[in-house]
Amino acid sequence: MNEQIQHMIDWVEATLKNDFSLDELSSYMGYSPYYCSFKFHQATGITIRRYVLLRKLYLSTDDLKNNRRIIDIAVDYGYSSQEAYSRAFKSVFGLNPREFQLNEMPVQSFIKLTLEKEGEWGGMIISTKEVEKLKRQSSKLFDRDVLNVLNGQFMYEQFKENKLMGDSDYVPFNEAMCVNVATSQVFDEEFVKTRAQGHNDSVENYFKKVIEPLDNLFTKQYKCIVLWFGEDMFCQMNLLTMLAYLEQSNYKGEIFLYSFREDEFRVNVTELKLGTYSSIYKEVLVKHQRPTNDVFPVMYQAIEIYLDMLKEDNAVVKYIAKNKDVPTMELVNRLFTRFPTIGYGDTQYIELIHKNR
Known part of the structure; x- marks a missing residue:
């Protein structure tokens, strides 16, 4: 077919x-x-x-x-x-x-669908040429007083091992904010307890996996923070959470979003200003409502996808129902290909498949 x-x-x-x-x-x-x-x-x-x-x-x-x-x-x-x-x-x-x-704000890429290229994404392709281009555009972002917040451990390890951003610091955000319950204050005690419970994990394990790796964000002062998050919904909900935290912690420095597709390393650079992200975070991730304030296009698209995924009859659930006889891992690989703008990992998809079979 x-x-x-x-x-x-x-x-x-x-x-x-x-x-x-x-x-x-x-x-x-x-x-x-x-x-x-x-x-x-x-x-x-x-x-x-x-x-x-x-x-x-x-x-x-x-x-x-x-x-x-x-x-x-x-x-x-x-x-x-x-x-x-x-x-x-x-x-x-x-x-x-x-x-x-x-x-010219970033938008989600919607490229031609190619069904023959099925299979789980194997990791970001890091282009040293692209990094050099970024350095020519803004060499100050490679300094020691810059913090790069990276979406996930895999990306963090690649960046830190290769010192892709020069002398600047790196921290990973190892979360999946697009699933489970969120709390109004980001990274406080209630947040940690609630998120750990949602992931069926202990508070100790959650703290070690998510909070401890972010230590530089909490303890050091930076003149600039660079947020490396993909275009998909998964990454954008993590980005929204991080922006809400920066507002709640009264961060005063510069903020740049380095947005990219997960299957390539072409970066869109956008300077962001804080002001409404905490309220948007609460409306979207806590109350599950559309935001009353404007957001840039790629986040607008991600919020629409996020709210749709909360519905019992969302597009992914319908696809699973129509392909219920397909073996689990084959179906997971199909979902990666069919729904690239969602950004779920295998854990989220397997849970959804089991729930709807």
Whole structure:
């Protein structure tokens, strides 16, 4: 079935700038419109129309970065008007095309889906060329009074072992804030107790795994903190937690977000200002509500995914239900491929599979 679905994806990609027609896809594939739609959704976890929408809007961000006229971009991608394109853009990224063009904030990458490349992600590909480019852009971030907060132990070990950021310090954030209960104050005693309980771990073990590795964050003063977090929902919820802590601890230095895709090492650099992240954290991760304050696009997208994953009938659960006869580890590998913007690890997916079988 994967080969059939890949043919559908290839056809969609070749006709992205045309008005999408399920009937034309059906004619090309030689199957009924219903069969094409059903099988695509079953195999990918996303509807064809949603796939087309996300691909068009993601590709259009490059045109916006190149300062093309918004009306020309709208026409290019088959929208009936600039207003229609702007509405679609805002529904996905949380801001209109003009705002994005003026600020160029990071967004989640939505690349062409390739079903044949199944398998668990094996780790970040670190490019020394990319690091050198970052150093040319801002050499001050390689100094001793800079702290790099890295999303997870694996990334931490690579950065520290290779001294990728020069003489600066490194700490890992070894958490999965997108699952289990959170508390309003980050890293206090109640937080540690609650998170440990959610992970079915002892307070002692949780403290050793999550809190102790962050010691430099708690005990040393830094003029700048660099936050290395991926585009996916998993990483962005960890990022939101870290930003909330920095606000709650009254951090006064500079903050830079180095955002990247997990399967490549191309970094988007954004300077962040504190002010509303603690309240956003409480609304989203504690109360499970949409935030009342604006957030940058990649976090906006991640929050939408996070809130959707809290639903009993979310896209992943539906995909598991439709593929319940697939062996667990094969299904986990499929989920990695089908849902890259979620960012779950094998632990979260295996738990979800067992819960829904």
